[in-house]
Each structure stands twice: as structure tokens, then as C-alpha cells.
Amino acid sequence: MGKKAIPGVEWVPGTGDFIKIVEESCNGCGDCVKVCLAKCFGLRQEKAYVKSLDNCFECAACWFICSENAIEFSWPKGGTGFRTEFG
Amino acid sequence: MEKYDVIVIGAGFGGPVAAKKCADAGLRTLIVERSQMPGEKVVSGTYIPAQGFMLGPTWIREGNPPLERAAYGVKIHFIKGGEIYLSLGMTLPTPIAYGAYCRPMCTWLAEQAVKAGAELKTSTTAADVIKEGDYIKGIVTDEGEELRSEVLIDSEGLQNLLAIKAGIRKKYIPEAIELCLEYDFEMASADIEDIFAHHIEFHFAMPEEKIIAPLGQGSVVYLFPYRNSLHTCIGQFLKHEGKVVDTSKLIETYYENYFNTRRWKEVIGPKAKLRAKMWDTCPLYVGLFPEMHEMARCGNGIILIGDAAGFEDTASGAGIPNAWYSADLAADVAIEAVKAEDTSAAFLQKYDELWMAHPAILPSITYSGRRNLLKAQQDESLMVRLAWEQYFGPLSNAVPALSQMKPEDLAAFLPRV
Numbered sequence: 001m002g003k004k005a006i007p008g009v010e011w012v013p014g015t016g017d018f019i020k021i022v023e024e025s026c027n028g029c030g031d032c033v034k035v036c037l038a039k040c041f042g043l044r045q046e047k048a049y050v051k052s053l054d055n056c057f058e059c060a061a062c063w064f065i066c067s068e069n070a071i072e073f074s075w076p077k078g079g080t081g082f083r084t085e086f087g
Numbered sequence: 088m089e090k091y092d093v094i095v096i097g098a099g100f101g102g103p104v105a106a107k108k109c110a111d112a113g114l115r116t117l118i119v120e121r122s123q124m125p126g127e128k129v130v131s132g133t134y135i136p137a138q139g140f141m142l143g144p145t146w147i148r149e150g151n152p153p154l155e156r157a158a159y160g161v162k163i164h165f166i167k168g169g170e171i172y173l174s175l176g177m178t179l180p181t182p183i184a185y186g187a188y189c190r191p192m193c194t195w196l197a198e199q200a201v202k203a204g205a206e207l208k209t210s211t212t213a214a215d216v217i218k219e220g221d222y223i224k225g226i227v228t229d230e231g232e233e234l235r236s237e238v239l240i241d242s243e244g245l246q247n248l249l250a251i252k253a254g255i256r257k258k259y260i261p262e263a264i265e266l267c268l269e270y271d272f273e274m275a276s277a278d279i280e281d282i283f284a285h286h287i288e289f290h291f292a293m294p295e296e297k298i299i300a301p302l303g304q305g306s307v308v309y310l311f312p313y314r315n316s317l318h319t320c321i322g323q324f325l326k327h328e329g330k331v332v333d334t335s336k337l338i339e340t341y342y343e344n345y346f347n348t349r350r351w352k353e354v355i356g357p358k359a360k361l362r363a364k365m366w367d368t369c370p371l372y373v374g375l376f377p378e379m380h381e382m383a384r385c386g387n388g389i390i391l392i393g394d395a396a397g398f399e400d401t402a403s404g405a406g407i408p409n410a411w412y413s414a415d416l417a418a419d420v421a422i423e424a425v426k427a428e429d430t431s432a433a434f435l436q437k438y439d440e441l442w443m444a445h446p447a448i449l450p451s452i453t454y455s456g457r458r459n460l461l462k463a464q465q466d467e468s469l470m471v472r473l474a475w476e477q478y479f480g481p482l483s484n485a486v487p488a489l490s491q492m493k494p495e496d497l498a499a500f501l502p503r504v
Contacts, residue, residue: 008271008363012123035266035325035334037366057130059368060246061334064264065325074248077229079123079210086271086318086363087130087189 005055009084015076019062021048025070032062032071057082091117092425093418094225094236095205096213096249098125100189101393101410102242103196103205104144108418109240110203114425117234118197118205119226121212126193130367132269132311132320133192134158134184134287139408141500142447144415148502150199153191155313157182157504159285163307163474165467166292169348175475176286180494182501184287184405186313213243216253216389222430223253223388237430238388238421242414245370245394255386256395261326263373265305268338268366272317272359282355283312290345291474293467298345300324300337306404308345310355317359321345322369371404373397374452384442385435390417398442400451409448416441 019040028046038055041048041062048070058081063073075081095106098120109116122128140148160178164171201207212229216239225235226249243249245264250256290308292298299307299321306322321341323334345351373379374397384396392398393410400406420438424430442448456476 006364007361009365029331031331034331034336037266037268037335037338039335057366058128059266059366061264061266061325061368063246064258064261064368065331073246074214075121075212075229078121078212081122081128082365083122083124083127084130084363084365085127085188085190086316087126087128087269087365087367 008086009082011054011082012080015053015080017050017053018058018074018076019050019053019056020072021050022070022072023047025068027068027070029067031065031067035061035065037061088233088235089117090235091115091225092237093117093240093421094119094234095240095242096226097121097242097244098197098207098209099129099193099242099244099393099410100196100407101414102240103193103200104147104411104414105240105242105392105418105421106200106205107146107203108144108415109421110200110205112418112422114422116200116205117236118200118207119211119213119228119234120197120207120209123210124190124194125197125207125209126190129189129193130267130269130365131189131369132267132309132318133187133189133407134311134405135187135407136184136403136405137182137501138447139411140185140502143408143411146199147196147411148500152502153187153195154502154504155186155188157285158184158186158287161289162286163289163291164350165471166290166296166298166348169296171348171350173471175471178285181497182504185502185504186311188313213249216249218253221387223386236388237425238390238435240414240417240421241389241391241395242393242410243395245368247391247395250389250391250395253386253389255383255389256391257382259370259373259379259397260376261331262324263370263376263379264325265322265369265371266325266334266338266366267306267320267322267369268342269318269320269364270342270361271363271365272319273362274312274315274317274359276315278358279312279315279317282358283310287311290348291470293470296344298341298348300341304332316362317355324371369404370394370397370399372401373399374401375455380452385432385438387432387435388430390421390435390438392417398448398452402451402454402456409451412445412448413442416445
């Protein structure tokens, strides 16, 4: 269960790859990098890639901002991902 | 294959309210929730406006919900050079809003639905809808299980993945999406009383202070004192006037600068012990953009409520009352539709008549006051005046009945904390 990088939150493993980049649609603008507080994304060879979903709060800011619809966003598998009692 | 009259997506604030009403009416009702416990994925500095308890289902205010604290007013502090240079305040004789943490509150709401006979399936993600011809006939879970419904009440929230798959909604535009970073602090109740008395606080600053998003492009600093804790929130829209904002960097900078103001450094901060950091997106202004406001809120076999239906609250930013009202109305229509054996969009559109006639929903999603703050960028006196109108105007005028009733009569419509 969970990492301790962010206080007050647990992460349940087994989410699956619930955020994916569609490489052929990505124009490398980096908007997903700009809006993500969890630092899930990076850029290499002018394309975005998912570095890690470890600290993801499933807020979908990346999906909302992507003008090319190059981010596929779905929910993590039931019962996995972040949980908090302080929200 | 399991078959239900009504399947409700999501045990947040709206879903359980719809499910309870359907179950009370004898309908076979299921709530599908993706988290292990209701509310543990809901991130929201939550003060529920009193109006929600007055106009929402009576069982909420009468059932002793797990509320943290009542606020009797709002204080607005304007910050300049790291100092408060002007404060506005309003206090009413009865509570204006009630603080709550999302997990206990949503869990309590879901428990009431279960007591009424609804089933609750947690740790289950609704991955897709079942389509038959033009009708939505249920959902497919992430385990591949098919669950069939006559009516799907969709309270999935602002991402709306299912409604997009059902073909009745589109993704909200990023100009209407605010990223909110929140902190939760432990704080002794005596310190809470000392510092905040019975108020919640909003901190405003001019753009050069870099403490909040430029006005109208995000939320001010919210301070929500609870019983033994304090919750803070700062928000920033993802996009403004065609430009993508450096949201994540800015929002961390705002906090850094806010934590350097004197009120935080000398008064609040020394008493506050950090216990949680979290964030989420939040919709605002959905009702002000025609392309979003005019999207459908029901289709064959499906009705949307709460944030999924675009029922954010542009005035207060608090969408919970609208989630409750729309849940209640959607349940009424779903019950009638199941009984009449007609779940067509033409029948379900009665929901549109009902929510448009509701005294609070339409005014709250078409209120432009907060967005008008954009005009106040360079003018302090205009900012103060608009802040007054924005935050205190709706407070005193939201429900005419509220301002006309005597405090002792009003108490009957409010929960006890």
C-alpha cells in the first residue's frame, strides 16, 4: 500500500495503465506537463510520455487540456488508485 | 446478468440521494462506486451552503449527518505587500454553510440509500455503457460484468466518461476547468475558535502579489475551519483567453507566497500542523458557455445529475446543493418512467422542465458575478466592490425566503451541529 511522498493520501496498487498517450496524435506541445501537479508526464523526441502514475489524483487535467485528444483517460481499476480521509 | 430498475453511477454527494428515493419507491436500485469507500476519492474543501439543507431532501437535515462545523458568516481579507490592508465581513444570525469531510459525508449518504433498500457495489468501475439501438440499457464493469438498467442515473462527475460514450455529452472545455490544490491541517479547536470565530475566510490579492490566480481565472484563497482542523484551497483555471496556463507551477507558487503573508506566518501557521496535501479538478462557468450549457442532460435510458449535468454553482463554487436537488428531481422522473414503462428521452425530458423550474439551479449556473471579477484586474476599488457583490450578494439574496424568515423559524429547516 501506498507511497509516502504526499501526506494524508494512500495509493492502492493495481490501477492498470489508465492514462495513455496516443503517440500519432501528440504534437509535443507539453500542455499535459504544464497542468499536472503529480509530474506524471515528460517529453522526449517531441512527444509526451507517461513517466509514472504513482502520484496521480485522477483529476484528468491532462485530458481536459489536450487539444489534440492525444490523451486516453479512463478510471483506474475499481478499488485502486488514490484514497484519502481528508478530502 | 443482473437486472435493475435503476443503476446510479457514483456514490459521491448526488448519487446516493437519487438512489435512496428510487429505493424508497420500491425500485430495484444499485449504486456503482469505483472507490473502496464512498467519498474517499472526493477532494473538496467542503462547506455546504445552508440552502442545500433547506431546499434539499428533508432526511438529510433531519438525519444527523456527520457535519464538522457551522459557519455564520464570511470574512474577506485583501492582501497587499504580504499584509492585510482591508477586511470585509458579514455575519448572519443562522448558519450560512456547514463544513464536512467528503468520506464520512458521502459514506453516510450511501448508508441512507442502503437502509432504504438500494444495493451498493464499491471497488467497481463502470467502464462502458450497454447500448441497444438508441437506448442505454446499463453498464459494463471493469471486470466485464454486464449490469442492466431501465434508467441509468449518471452522477459520474465532471469528467463524464460514460455520458461521452453514451453519445450525449462532450468533454468540458479547459477554460471551465479549475485545478484546486488543497491542504489539510490539524489545529486545536480552541485555536480555531480564537482565530476564525464562526467565519470562513477568503483571501484576495492583486495579481502582482502572486498569491491567487488573477481574479476570475481561479479561486481566491479559501480557509475552511473545521472542528479540529483547517482546510485551505487555491484554484487556477487550466486555460484563459486561448492560452494554456502554467497551472501546476503557478499554483505551488501561490501557496508559497500565501504562506509568507503575515497572517499565515504569525497567526495561523504556528498553530497548524500539516496532515494532507491533495488536489482535484473542479468545473466552473459551464453554464456560461453556450456550447456546454446546451448539451443534453438526458437521453434514452439515461439522466445526468450534479457536475455530470453541468450543475456547478458559479456563484459560490459549492456544487453539493445542486447535486442534491438534481438527484431528487432525476429520481422522481426515473420512478415515473419505470412505472410507465417508458424510458425514452422524450419521457425523461420532463427532468429538464423540472430542473429549469427549480428556484436555485438555473440562477446558480448562469450567475456571471465571479467571472465579472476579470474586469477588476487593475482597479482595487472595483475589486472590493465586485468582491462584495460576488460573495455577499448571493449570500443574502440566494433564496428570498431565507432573508424574510425569522432566525427562530429558519432553524427548523437546518441541521443541528
